[in-house]
Amino acid sequence: MASRRVRAFKRWMSSHGIEYSDALHFKDDPERGISVVALCDLKEGDVVATIPKTACLTVKTSGACKMIEAAGLGGILGLSVALMYERSLGEESSWAGYLQLLPHQECVPFAWSLAEVDSLLCGTELHKVLFNHKTGAEDVHFSSVSSHHESVNDDDDDNHEYANASGDDDEPSTENSDQDRDETDPSMGNNSSDSSDAEPSSVSGDDSSVLQMIMVKDVKVGIEIFNTYGLVGNAALLHRYGFTEPENSYDIVNIDLELVLQWSSSLFSSRYTRARLSLWRRLGYSGCVSQSSEYFEIAFNGEPQIELLILLYFILLPEDTYHTLDLSLSAGESYNEAICTILSKKNNIALENTSDMSTELFFTESVCNALSSLADMRESCYAIKSKEDDIEVLRSGSTKDRKLYHSSVLRLSERRILENLRNYAAALMQSLRPAKRSSMRKRLKRNGMQH
Template sequence: MATSNRKMRAFKKWMNWKGVEWSDALELVATESSVFVRAVGDLHEGDLVAKIPKESCLTIKTCGARQIIEEAELDGYLGLAVALMYERSLGPVSPWFGYLQLLPHSEPIPLLWSLSEINSLLAGTELHKIIKEDKVLIHEDWKECIQPLLDNASLGLNPEGFGIEEYFAARSLISSRSFQIDDYHGFGMVPLADLFNHKTGAEDVHFTSISSDSESDSDADDNNSNTEYQNNSDHEPISKNPHSEGDSLSGSDLDSSSMSGNDPTALEMIMVKNVKAGVEVFNTYGYIGNAALLHRYGFTEPDNPYDILNLDLELVLQWSSSRFSYRHSRRRLSLWRELGYSGCVSQDSEYFEISYYGEPQIELIILLYILLLSEEAYSEVNLAVSTMGDVENSWQLFLSKQGVPLENGSELSKNSLLTESVCLALLSLADARESLYGSNSLRNDIKELDRCSQLSEPKQYHSLVLRISERKILQKLRTYASAGATTKKGTKRKGKRSRMKTQDATRSVLYT
């Protein structure tokens, strides 16, 4: 604990030197394993609790290796990783040492797990294939882009600071801690801001960046930031703030310092709800499901309402080919695409989302409906689409002949296509997806989670939370399909199904 307190004192001294201002109603608490922010006085909605100069953020533009990075034409995560490794390799000489010494060497995201851990703990989950692909891609990045820098003796880089393990460690910190700053800086490491822990849908404090388009220097904006800032207005190019040598400001001083949001050189942290003294202050990284949380940040949240499950298109085609011929499946898939439909796509993989409530993406239901059409019906719609030239009207005309009702005259609803055969197909797909988890049942997973310690076995704990959350969605998918099949048989469905639009596609958070 003494070491943690010493590091925190050094960090606060560094923030004063860099001109970072924060309310004395905030307490930065350091333990041996983590750092978090707690309110020591009542905080109120609208309070400005911190102001962080952009020049205090570690970015490609502010680091000592800027020339090396730009001459090597590195950007994005790759360029920021070089910036971070470079400053860490300097040790106490680095202008960011007071900040970097507070950070862990790496974050426990699955990217840093061994292959045996990935295969045993993540089997069947959304992350199993993704993490293994990430490890290969990031290793290739290091070999193709970082190793040549080390081979260039004129750069004088310390090999120990730029090895493959250091690169993976830097990428883990960037994945879990970097923020989008503005068009000029891109994204980077933001001191103080990255100490606030995440709670899904329970944001206490909001980070605001001032847009500075005129500083762009034609730099490409990276869209894979971990937290999106709200751009309020356009401003003049950044000028470096004078360093403040004073103590942290009081809450009232901060509240009046820059509430107008007219300082293009700083980031602001503003309370969006009241927080009582003694309570931890949370940020939110977005409305993110457990697969994305574990992928990017190394933790999960039980009963996360933003969980989703993905069904790969390849799994659907495997199911179809087990019932019909390969030619049948490919012809029906081609028609589905010709009608303008597609699934979600990421990293050369196409898939369909199943919501937290077990409702499948409508594109999946349409594909199943087409796959299950009789040969006569398929030939009719295929001919109409080929000859009429108006794909949308041809499809709508065909559906009307089949007795399929359209909402608002033209829009398909999920329920209108839930034929008994489509519902049975969804049940089969749920079973096929379930089989990927192995022989352990959901009940066994839940019992294992009850026995598992989050503190002493974090990898196993969070992997189990992810598995269980995904398998519960499969249960809900079965309920959804069974209810639809029952309805089509003439049994009245009871109650009204609540619906939620998913706001985070797991595969949209992949490394680039």
């Protein structure tokens, strides 16, 4: 039997002309909040709900519209005020039946104490505030159509007006939703962020338009239905919404330039390191930059950003090769000519321009070893919490201590990427060795020394 608040929500949907498929079951779990489960197999392309635009809580539809616009508030701030205003009205709000589903707060790190941030997030990407990550695993997305079911795809501001709210009391990631979490919030449960793999068209300026919830992949009976939170990783999800997703394939880890220079200075003199970094910059390279911090991205599969590979390659160049490259540049030789000359000699191939270069040209055993060392140094940043501690938290299966649980998921996700980086480097090193043995056999054969 449906809970009291689910029944109230269904009555509210009916009174606002919202239609949803009989294949959707609204489940109210005391610990996890509202979720939506498929009562039968659903196929990609199935329309499972239609929501009139007038049922959507936006700045324009809120009773606080004039006040918000007079104050010049826009975007998320304007939406937040609209949501707060409607909640303050209680049962007098047109969205009371929907708002009663929403939690009063989300467990976002912004509201954590400094002690909690330092103890639970130390070493993570979130602790450093680098939020350029991605994730995506939705089952549905919303598309706007007119009342005559014609597709609408205009880029008006309405696409950025829907209120941000979650229908889950504990785990927002497990709920069904209908729109962009940063921008939309018509009626049903949870919301998403940024963008999805299949972009929903923007909302029409016509008030008679409706939103359609459309399945973007098949979902079997009994399986929970998810909407997109956008292509963001766990650091961004925890930062924005207060939750994480285990096995988030859009996670990345950043390795700061300072960490690379620290590694180099442990092997070479500071003067040596500065000279190699200067050469790298003279050739036009740089890392990603955010908040005056320069860093390199490591993808979920462990693949490092090519600029990092090139920097490591230059740091590890033999002294004579480095001086040859340095002199070539000082003599006015172009970057194209200089780097292609060096790589051609090293790989015994002819390179005419940099467009012929591939990532593999910068791999040496020394570079692979450097990548493994950087992975170890980056992981040492989690010194406060061990990997075993985090695994035990997840093994317990309890999400009652949400801060501990989600910080553990974040750390394990990042540690997995660092392990993938080590494996990536090890696999490349292994692939280099047969090539070296083959090259040695060829030289021995030419010299008549092979038996």
